[in-house]
Amino acid sequence: MGLIRLLLLVVVLVGGYWAYYVYVSGEPYDEIGTAINSRLPEKAREFGCAELKRRHSGAVNAPAGCEPYWTRI
Template identity: 40%
Template sequence: MLKFLSILLAALIGGGIFAVGRWYVYAEYSATPYDEVGIALNGTMPAPLNAWACARLHARFPGALPPLGCAAEGGGWR
């Protein structure tokens, strides 16, 4: 039973590292701000990390419409 729990814990930690890494790649290196997986991951991040990613995307794509989760109430970037 202990071996199963350690394997499960390792899988959860590995999955978390993968998800955070994928989110970081979306914020820093994606070719488009409209990547569906990146948008979903950014939506699950805490508010300071979400705001950081939105600021990075806005700096990288200043003429684009904001993706879901990065739009202000008035329609522009927040």
């Protein structure tokens, strides 16, 4: 039971940080956020990159993991 709680806590923490990175973070190049985003499934990564592009429209270079999506948006 303790292992399940630990895994659930890790999932909530990682998912929460990703949501913070995508919706609130003031910088699109956050190392932890880009690491999480680049390892997500394609649809979630595409959504995250689109939201980052919308929020940081002045960013010239794509954050790590968003390169294939940055030019399509």
